Amino acid sequence: MSAKQVTSMSEIIDVIKDGDTIISGGFGLCGIPEKAILALAEKGVKDLTIVSNNCGVDDWGLGLLLKNHQIKKIIASYVGENKLFETQYLNGELEVELSPQGTLAERIRAGGAGIAGFYTPTGFGTEIAEGKEVKEMDGKMYVLEKAIKGDVALVKAWKGDPYGNLIYRQTARNFNPLAATAGKITIAEVEELVDVGELDPNFIHTPSIYVQHIVEGKSYEKRIEKRTVRKKQLN
Amino acid sequence: MLTSRERIIKRASEEIKDGMNVNLGIGMPTLLANEIPETIDVFLQSENGLLGIGPYPYAGEENADLINAGKETVTARAGASFFDNAESFAMIRGGHIDLAVLGGMEVSEDGDLANWMIPGKMVKGMGGAMDLVQGAKKIVIIMDHVNKHGETKVRKACTLPVTGLKVVDRLITDRAVFDFTKDGMVLTEILGNGTIDDIKACTEASFTVSKKLLEGVSKND
Numbered sequence: 001m002s003a004k005q006v007t008s009m010s011e012i013i014d015v016i017k018d019g020d021t022i023i024s025g026g027f028g029l030c031g032i033p034e035k036a037i038l039a040l041a042e043k044g045v046k047d048l049t050i051v052s053n054n055c056g057v058d059d060w061g062l063g064l065l066l067k068n069h070q071i072k073k074i075i076a077s078y079v080g081e082n083k084l085f086e087t088q089y090l091n092g093e094l095e096v097e098l099s100p101q102g103t104l105a106e107r108i109r110a111g112g113a114g115i116a117g118f119y120t121p122t123g124f125g126t127e128i129a130e131g132k133e134v135k136e137m138d139g140k141m142y143v144l145e146k147a148i149k150g151d152v153a154l155v156k157a158w159k160g161d162p163y164g165n166l167i168y169r170q171t172a173r174n175f176n177p178l179a180a181t182a183g184k185i186t187i188a189e190v191e192e193l194v195d196v197g198e199l200d201p202n203f204i205h206t207p208s209i210y211v212q213h214i215v216e217g218k219s220y221e222k223r224i225e226k227r228t229v230r231k232k233q234l235n
Numbered sequence: 236m237l238t239s240r241e242r243i244i245k246r247a248s249e250e251i252k253d254g255m256n257v258n259l260g261i262g263m264p265t266l267l268a269n270e271i272p273e274t275i276d277v278f279l280q281s282e283n284g285l286l287g288i289g290p291y292p293y294a295g296e297e298n299a300d301l302i303n304a305g306k307e308t309v310t311a312r313a314g315a316s317f318f319d320n321a322e323s324f325a326m327i328r329g330g331h332i333d334l335a336v337l338g339g340m341e342v343s344e345d346g347d348l349a350n351w352m353i354p355g356k357m358v359k360g361m362g363g364a365m366d367l368v369q370g371a372k373k374i375v376i377i378m379d380h381v382n383k384h385g386e387t388k389v390r391k392a393c394t395l396p397v398t399g400l401k402v403v404d405r406l407i408t409d410r411a412v413f414d415f416t417k418d419g420m421v422l423t424e425i426l427g428n429g430t431i432d433d434i435k436a437c438t439e440a441s442f443t444v445s446k447k448l449l450e451g452v453s454k455n456d
Contacts, residue, residue, distance in 0.1 A: 027283040028306035080359030102324025102366030109321040121369040125400035172300040222299035228307040229294040
């Protein structure tokens with residue numbers, strides 16, 4: 001067994017301490033590290049800074065950590081799906097840093113790639129640029145945005161091997177491969193852990209080097225936030 | 236007679252051309268997908284990492300791993316690709332998206348856009364809007380011309396916090412179409428039964444009228 005492989009999330013979740021910055025994969029409820037979040041909610045670590053595109057819903061995903069008052073600060077691009085969030089924010093209990101979605105993705109990518117910051121046109125002339133350095137280059141205005149690194153990154157993949165190679169499924173990829181690169185410790189949970197050599201190296205999304213711990217989760221809930229369907233056409 | 240919403244959607248759908256890569260914003264712009272004729276081949280991009288959004292799935296075939304930026308269950312069309320969010324916004328910021336159609340709260344005569352927050356109300360976040368307005372080759376904003384109190388949304392300057400400055404290329408309302416050019420804001424089409432004076436009366440922004448529209452109006456007189 002590879003040293004990275006653990007048999008349950010509870011075995012490894014203690015690496016997360018009070019006050020840690022956690023980068024979480026997921027978009028809405030799609031591709032979220034649901035087992036790690038459940039383990040965190042159970043363990044009760046607090047004063048967390050969460051970096052995630054969204055903050056779950058009231059009773060699922062990162063919303064569970066809000067419910068337990070475990071989050072001190074969140075860096076996100078869109079938090080509109082969560083009433084708990086609103087209450088805690090208005091109480092002054094929760095600090096919020098909004099980052100445009102593409103900027104957030106790039107800040108995490110930069111964090112994992114050893115880039116301290118970057119100039120982006122996104123947000124120039126808006127509230128988001130207030131207090132940040134702006135610069136004209138080739139006739140266009142840019143805003144300096146800083147990289148984000150996490151103490152821990154939590155990612156969810158479809159398949160993985162004991163070394164931590166990961167393959168994501170469809171749009172459940174989203175922020176996961178970025179998060180994987182930007183944690184000092186990256187914990188990957190997968191729906192299916194396969195033997196070494198079974199994943200085609202041509203199709204690995206996250207190479208093993210980024211992953212410190214990998215665990216196979218059982219029976220994923222994979223909740224759907226907005227179920228939209230079309231009617232079957234009758235021939 | 237079309238409702239104002241139908242009129243906007245019908246006109247906006249004409250912006251989508253064969254071979255384009257298009258991003259449709261959440262809400263009303265998403266509805267444009269239903270208006271794209273089968274005769275044209277278009278890739279719809281979704282910020283969460285899909286190029287080639289297909290129709291909604293049939294009931295019973297919903298897949299939690301396959302959603303659009305509005306978090307709705309979707310399908311992927313033939314020829315689609317999946318990617319991470321950094322790649323997705325490289326497409327957007329890098330100028331690879333031909334057209335983005337987004338909703339608006341206010342547009343100014345300089346082509347500034349406000350569409351992400353109302354002070355005093357709970358801030359939800361800008362999502363990908365600020366990136367899209369900076370990067371897509373063409374930005375088309377669709378919105379009602381006036382709000383529910385009858386006040387114009389087409390302003391001299393935005394009163395709400397902006398999403399981007401000088402970013403709008405075309406504005407389509409239920410009453411008119413405007414282009415934002417180096418010579419300023421130009422009224423190019425009237426939708427519905429209004430006159431140029433009617434449009435002026437419900438618009439705070441200063442604009443000129445395109446030659447084509449002026450000629451067309453005098454011809455009809």
